[in-house]
Amino acid sequence: MTAIHYLMVFVLIVANLGAAEEKPSRIRVDAQGRGFVDVANARFVPCGVSYYRPGTGWAPQLWKQFDAEATRRDFQRMKGMGINVVRVFLTYGSFYTQRKQLDPAGLAAFDRMLDLADEAGLYLHPTGPDHWEGMPPWTQEITNINANYGDEACLQALEEFWQMFAGRYRGRTTIWAYDLRNEPALAWDTPQSRVKWDQWRTAHQQPIVPVPEKTAAPSPILADYQRFRESLAEAWVARQSRTIHAADPEALVTLGLLQWSVPAQPVTIDQYTGFRPASIAKHLDFMELHFYPLAKGVYRYENQAAEDANLAVLECMARECAKPGKPLVIAEFGWYGGGPLEPGGKPADEEQQARWCRRAVEITAPLACGWINWGLYDTPDAKDVSRHTGLLTSTGVDKAWGKIFPPLVHSLPPARALPIRPDLPWEDCTMDGAAMARFQADYLRAFLERKEK
DSSP states (O other), X not given: OOHHHHHHHHHHHHHHHHHHHHSOOOOEEOTTSSSEEOTTOOEEOOEEEEOOOTTSTTTTOTTTTOOHHHHHHHHHHHHHHTOXXXXXXXXXXXXXXXXXXXOHHHHHHHHHHHHHHHHHTOEEEEEEEESTTOOOGGGGGSTTTTTOTTOHHHHHHHHHHHHHHHHHXXXXXXXXOEEEEESOOOOSOOHHHHHHXXXXXXXXXXXXOOOOOTTOOSOHHXXXXXXXXXXXXXXXXXXXXXXXXXXXXXXXXXXXXXXXXXXXXXXOTTTSOSOOHHHHGGGOSSEEEEOOOOBTBSOOSXXXXXXXXXXXXXXXXXXXXXXXXXXXXXXXXXXXXXXXXXXXXXXXXXXXXXXXXXXXXXXXXXXXXXXXXXXXXXXXXXXXXXXXXXXXXXXXXXXXXXXXXXXXXHTOOOOOOOOOOOOOOHHHHTTOHHHHHHHHHHHHHHHHHHHHO
């Protein structure tokens, strides 16, 4: 080889080394257990979006309509904005079309997205298999695989999925963390759960009794049934988390909790999901909470009192999720701005959206160490607030919230001690809507008193 050839090879090697150094490094929980750090022990603050592109249907078809060049442009745009985490939804219809094997087409799309994330210096946050791109025939063998959290066949299928998926991507540092499932919630009564309930009662040396009605009054039996539901949820989390950690010991595992996982505002007792933060935290590396302002019906930017009521509920739910001592990420939040919530509804402007979302981040800042907005883009064909929750319009124009979200998150200090507030009387609130309402009022009073100081 000539000198010029050696020089060219050297330049290519240096360029490739430089590119490799740009790739995201492994993120782990910090020594205090309150946040995240990278390999250099520098603080890492997740500032992200759930990613789906407008024009791909609702529910969005992220993988079946995967557009690599559009994704590349979006990732570069996100990086320029200050986004560092991209939450994506894995689906049965693209990744788990055959039992005991992963779908090659889905894997090819995910591999490409990983490469694009490497190129942009972003982290991916995959959420466990869901129904968004259809359910393959094999899932019909398992009665309602998306709802039977205590069913053995369902658990085995999910363990097989994670063993294959996390094993394939073992050591791939571009994956920030695995989310086991988007907003899981236990059904109140299924044939499978009835069998488990009888077994649970027997194991606790209690007589066999029927499943309580959803409208049942508070009683020792109802309290037992909610504890039983929590035990199913905990086992579901534990088995999948254990499988992922076995396949990739350095992987971070979490779970995106529906806000009804914390009974801090009136819902029916069967709406309580069963995924109690204090029970499942021991099996997770960090906690995630999803929240939308529904404290007294749909929040419509009516007045300061409505804003305060929703912020108090948000703080309470975040506080309960932070109590176990694991890092907390507000992993899905947002609200509408730039259009009406519903046809004929009162429009909300972008500044109203930006104010609500900013306040949501500020209120949870003492408790949380990361935030993920619901959507990069507005999505006009969505059937819910996703139409107007984006950081960008559907055509890619910056919105008021998109301009302030990343700078706000990156300016926040580390999470601090829990605020002094009333503790949630968990058992009472999982049995009685009136108890939930009383607690919500008590917490709001304490929240407002501290706010005034």
